[in-house]
Amino acid sequence: PDPEIRRKALRHWNNLTKPLGSLGRLEETAIRLAGITGEVVPDLSRKAVLVMCGDHGVAEEGVSAYPQEVTGLMIDNFARGGAAINVLARRFGAELVVVDVGSKAKKLPPSVIDRRVRPGTANMTAGPAMTREEALQALDVGIDRVEELVRGGVRMIAIGEMGIGNTTAGTAIAAVFTGRPVEVLTGRGTGIDDRAVLRKREAIRRAIEVNRPDPADPIGVLAKVGGLEIAGMAGAVLGAAAAGIPVVLDGMISTAAALAAARLLPEASEYLFASHLSAEPAHRFMLEELGLRPLIDAEMRLGEGTGAVLCFPLIDGALSLAREMATFADLGLAGPAEERAQHESDS
Amino acid sequence: PDPEIRRKALRHWNNLTKPLGSLGRLEETAIRLAGITGEVVPDLSRKAVLVMCGDHGVAEEGVSAYPQEVTGLMIDNFARGGAAINVLARRFGAELVVVDVGSKAKKLPPSVIDRRVRPGTANMTAGPAMTREEALQALDVGIDRVEELVRGGVRMIAIGEMGIGNTTAGTAIAAVFTGRPVEVLTGRGTGIDDRAVLRKREAIRRAIEVNRPDPADPIGVLAKVGGLEIAGMAGAVLGAAAAGIPVVLDGMISTAAALAAARLLPEASEYLFASHLSAEPAHRFMLEELGLRPLIDAEMRLGEGTGAVLCFPLIDGALSLAREMATFADLGLAGPAEERAQHESDS
Incomplete structure (x- = not known):
């Protein structure tokens, strides 16, 4: 800047x-x-929202209100135009780009970009979610995609995600980078009950204990307790910083990705904009780390980039x-x- | 509802x-x-923003960063299309209706509706800002205007204001209805320095002491420590409730008007929507009284209905x-x- x-x-x-x-x-x-x-x-009228998708091995710990198959069903929904992000992207003039960085979906619709690094992560409570090499591949997916968009004339991007189990990974990343207790950071994700919240906290604690992620090694953090779509979003942030275009974050998970990216490349934080404050408790603490304040406060917790794209008209209005x-x-x-x-x- | x-x-x-x-x-x-x-x-695509204007006798106490003539200059600016509210109303598809309920402007542009009850209020530190009869006339201005808009097909309105000195009146109303101390409620308005803040607090305290407004008599409160445009906005809220259409509030001053209206007619609060949380400290407390929570948090303090109209795309997005x-x-x-x-x- x-x-x-x-x-x-x-x-x-x-x-x-x-x-x-x-x-x-x-x-x-x-x-x-x-x-x-x-x-x-x-003039930022040419903008896009990048929705990165991936599955999570930790879903088998019973940390989500939805079965893992929902990731693939929602990818189909994106392709059919029926998800919340489709509606908002149409309404607010953003190109929607859906990238599968590692779902377990059997068959992808043609409009979805297939860059699957592996079919879902491993269960991080038993070992690393993925290898370091795989995390780097997922980062590359995001970097490449932003390069492509910028080449096509896009001047601002929003990032979002879909992946059953990914608030568990996002919260683990938040715990590593903010040093706050897991009890304070863990929320209800898609809407789990009290017993599932306890399972989720326990899964995050175990993942950190088993993998010992080092906050000074952001790629290691993404590999050990992250997700394929999370690393993909972190790559998108790096790509945007390299291209010199602004990135509007969505909720807790995209912010976890951005925090990892900013730890890798501190200059990246200069390109970040917060959109909304999520209902997920970890969000606020990561925004503080990044020195960002959101414009919208609506207790949203949907993901998909919905909060980020909802912020586009406010940015357009300001300009x-x-x-x-x-x-x-x-x-x-x-x-x-x-x-x-x-x-x-x-x- | x-x-x-x-x-x-x-x-x-x-x-x-x-x-x-x-x-x-x-x-x-x-x-x-x-x-x-x-x-x-x-379908709320037909919407309008109603900007009520008026001057304030209390401006002579040195409570604003701007001279009183700025009210008239800004009315001209509305007519020429150069104010912030013009830009946002165009951008977000709202009809802009400017009503002068009591400015001291010498000559009004033809596009501004002239419903001046009197040329500015009296200095409320020395007696009532206006008579009870005048407050009722100003309420009628708002009621009439909303009736007209609804007859023309408008299905949702935003309310806003322009009037040098009106955060002083709005804060006085807040003090009367919330019972909070004037020190806690008083802000910097258009951007006054510390010494002017002290003068402003003192003016509000004196106005309350001299006039003894009774919170159980909302029309009395509007007459004693209110403003012509504030009573006009309170009337607009009553008109909207009568017509059964939603009203989106702007910042501190429009919320003071809505609080007065809700004290007159409690059912009116069911038609109110908060848009943004203003940088003015009194705003938060009045929103709490009304049980409303805003969607935008951007430390805006411009008025004119700008925060309310900025909220329109979020409402449109939700629908x-x-x-x-x-x-x-x-x-x-x-x-x-x-x-x-x-x-x-x-x-």
Whole structure:
């Protein structure tokens, strides 16, 4: 990101007909986007949501409200256009790209990109979810896909996921990177009851005890207690940072992926935007680690990139304001120049 | 609102291909809208934002960062299409209706509806802001305008305001209805410094001491420490409740108006939706009084209905999901019937 363009964007916002800073984090978002794109008022109308899919061996511990087959059924649903993310992507003008990084689905619909590294992870309570080599392959899937999208003209991406059992993996990653207790971080995922929450906590604890993931080795963390779609999303973040485009995170699991990516490549965090605050307790702590604050607070916990794409119109709205609002000069006013000077020196 | 339609809407949402309740407060919002409109999946594409304007005698106490003339300049800006609310209303498909309920503007642009009750309120630190009769006239302005809009086919409204000095009045109303201390409630409004915050608190305290507004007499509260545009917005809420259409609130000041309306007519609160949580401290406490939780949290403090209209795409998105998502039956699945039954009995 270019600090000079960011300063220019701040000056632009301060000349618009409103009290200084009164559009709050909408302004901040637009100013960060200016720095990333190198344009004071960027055009981000070409955007995509990347939904990464994978199955989880840990599902056999009874940690989800749904059987593992649902991953494949939802992949079919994405292809048929009936899932929540299809509706929101259509509504808010985002291209939907579904990539299978490792589901156990028997047969994939033609519109789904088949980059399966392996048919689901191993049960991480008994050993690593995948090998280090497999984690690197999954990262590559995300890197490649973003490269491809950027080549096709996409200027902003959202990331999301589908994979029965993946809040268990996401929470394990959160525990490793934030150091917070598993009891505090573990939520109800797709909607499990109290007994299943206990099983889930126990599975996460065992996975960490058995695998001893080292937070200083993010690829090791992804391999030991992660997931194929999670590593794929982490790769997408790395790819976006390399290409210099913004990435809008979804909920807890995509944020776990982004946190792993930011630990690998700290500059990547400059390209990250939080969308919503999930109902999953681990989400908040990982957003804090990343220094991000979401714009939406709706207790969503669906995944698929739904919260991220729901944030697109807010971002679009912020950029429209930057593009179309009148300036103080248009109204024949000087604007609050002294305050403006002070505001700039603060930031 | 019709509880039977609400139950039908809940059943509809529970059959969509997602974990039960996983769209959080988007679902709740859509289900409440079903109850209000009597349609399981309402069509609310015809919507409007009503911006009420008025001047405040208390501005002479030095409580704002801007001179009083800015109210009139911003009315011109609305007419020219250059204000933030113009941009967002265009972007998100809302009709913009600007009503002057009592500014001191010399000349109004023809597109602004002139319903001036008086040229600004009196300084409330020395006596009532207006007479009871004037407050009733201002309420009528809002009631009439919503009636008109509904007659024209509008099915959902947002309310917002413009008026230099009106966070001082809004905070005074908040103090009266919530009983919280003025120090806790008073914020920086358009962006005042510490000394002006002290003047603002003192003005609010004096206004309450001099006028002794009685929270059991909401019209008296509006007359004594309110504003013409605030009473106008309270009238709009009453009009919307009478017509049975949803009202999306904006920030602190529109919420003060809605709280007054809900104290006059408790059923009105069933038609209210919070949009965003403002940076103004009084907002949170009034939303709690009303039992509302906003979907957006962006530290906005602009007013004009900007936060409310920014929430429209989220509401539209929720209704699109209800309309277009596949059901479990579409995928050949039964859906989580037991949990569903439990969920219904909880609500």
